[in-house]
Each structure stands twice: as structure tokens, then as C-alpha cells.
Amino acid sequence: MKIATWNVNSLKVRLPHVIDWLNTHQPDALCLQETKTEDKGFPYTELEAAGYRAVHNGQKTYNGVALLTRGGAENVQTDIPGFADEQKRVISGTVGGVRLVCAYFPNGQAVGSDKYAYKLAWLAALEQWLVEEIQRYPHLALLGDYNIAPDDRDVHDPAAWRDQILCSTPEREAFRRLLELGLEDAFRLFDQPEKTFSWWDYRAAGFRRNAGLRIDHILLSAPLAAVCTECGVDKAPRKLERPSDHAPVVADLAL
DNA sequence: ATGGCTTGAGTGTCAAGA
Numbered sequence: 001m002k003i004a005t006w007n008v009n010s011l012k013v014r015l016p017h018v019i020d021w022l023n024t025h026q027p028d029a030l031c032l033q034e035t036k037t038e039d040k041g042f043p044y045t046e047l048e049a050a051g052y053r054a055v056h057n058g059q060k061t062y063n064g065v066a067l068l069t070r071g072g073a074e075n076v077q078t079d080i081p082g083f084a085d086e087q088k089r090v091i092s093g094t095v096g097g098v099r100l101v102c103a104y105f106p107n108g109q110a111v112g113s114d115k116y117a118y119k120l121a122w123l124a125a126l127e128q129w130l131v132e133e134i135q136r137y138p139h140l141a142l143l144g145d146y147n148i149a150p151d152d153r154d155v156h157d158p159a160a161w162r163d164q165i166l167c168s169t170p171e172r173e174a175f176r177r178l179l180e181l182g183l184e185d186a187f188r189l190f191d192q193p194e195k196t197f198s199w200w201d202y203r204a205a206g207f208r209r210n211a212g213l214r215i216d217h218i219l220l221s222a223p224l225a226a227v228c229t230e231c232g233v234d235k236a237p238r239k240l241e242r243p244s245d246h247a248p249v250v251a252d253l254a255l
Numbered sequence: 256a257t258g259g260c261t262t263g264a265g266t267g268t269c270a271a272g273a
Contacts, residue, residue: 009272010262032270036263061263062271063273107273115271139270147273202260213273243272245261 035064
């Protein structure tokens, strides 16, 4: 079973890249973030023509998450239950006995800002919800744009980013607490090339200089981590014309 | 040089991203 996550930064703009990527890699599930569209503008038909059923939790202009699967997802749920939020950041569903949680974590803008406070509150709500969700679904994967670089290894210039947004200690502690729920960072189950990132700034030739961060992740519950055979970042779509600023992260499970 | 690009909104220029 192949699962993947990709922040597409507008599905409308990136649809050709997404369809090409699905055709090439044939994942069992692809989680999308920043679709930036309401459900009524969502390209269900085009994706079905490519062999994928989609469920979407969308809104105008910002955010929006979707779960693409071959045969459709079961028990689909949107948002974090009990957490009042206008922003559409979470969609979950079950595929082949695996509970997939697709999440677009808040960016936080700047440490100490109102958006940062929202990010930390959102992270606390996610953690609280996942405690129960992992009990309910022992085979659980949390995929998405976490907007957290968990370690200095995940940062092109750790000194410049120290205590900055995406790298601050409270954010990294929140990531650590997700691991303490029994989840494992699929990427770190394997030897990886140095300076592997999943996002590069559009500005200042970020991709060319590999000035990036690893902020897109796949966390696996213990039974899934035990059968994970491979995980990595696919940089190829970042090299295309008019790319998303994020690259897909892919994991293979022997299921 | 707290900029640089890209997107959506909407038609001038700004918010937001990370």
C-alpha cells in the first residue's frame, strides 16, 4: 500500500501536476492540502477520469484538504471534533483497514502572533483528539503539511531559523508529543540523504539553492511503522514549470 | 533591504503563505 501527502498550493493551478503524479506513481491514497477551493469548484470529474475518488473539506481562497483514493474512503470525517474552527484543515477516512488523517497544520506566521497562538491551540486540540483516535483505529497514519521542522536536520540553515516560526521550541515539543502518542516519523525509519527537504521558498531561488525545510510528514502508528518498507520525498514535481512550493512525501506499507 | 515569489480576490493592490 502506497500512501502520500502533497501540499499543492491551489488544486486548480496544480491539477495537471497532480494527475500526472497519480498516473506515474499509482498511490493507493494521496492526501492534498491547500486546495484553496470550495467543494463546488473541486475537480471530482477530472480525478475520477484518472481513477481516483475524492473527498474534500474545502473553503474559498485558503486551506482546504482532500483525500484521494482508488475505491473511495469509508467513514469520512471532517475537521477536529469538538474544536470550533472556521478553517478547513482536516479530513479523515479509512482505506484498506488504514485510518488516514489528512491535515494542513496552521502556519503560525510569527512566534508570539495571534496566528501562533491559534497554531498552538490547534496542535493541542489535534493531540487530544488523536489520543482517542489511535485507540479507535490502531492502524492510523497522520499525513500532511505540519508546518513544523522537527529537528535542525530538517532545516537548511538552522542558525538563521533558530526559534523562528516552524522551528520554535513549543512547535517542536508539540511534534514530539505526537510521537509520544505512539506515532513514528516514517521518514526517519530509514537512512536518508543529508538535507532532504519538502518545501522550498519560491523567492530567492530557494529550490535551486536547496534552501528548504522538511515540514511535510507521514506519522505512523506502531503496527503501520512495523510494516513500512520505504519513505521519501519526491522532488521531481518541484522541478516542473509552475510548481507547488511543496514536494510530495511518500510511504510504502507492506499491506 | 523583514525583501525576494505565488495564489486568490478582483481590476488595484493586498493578505497570506513559510
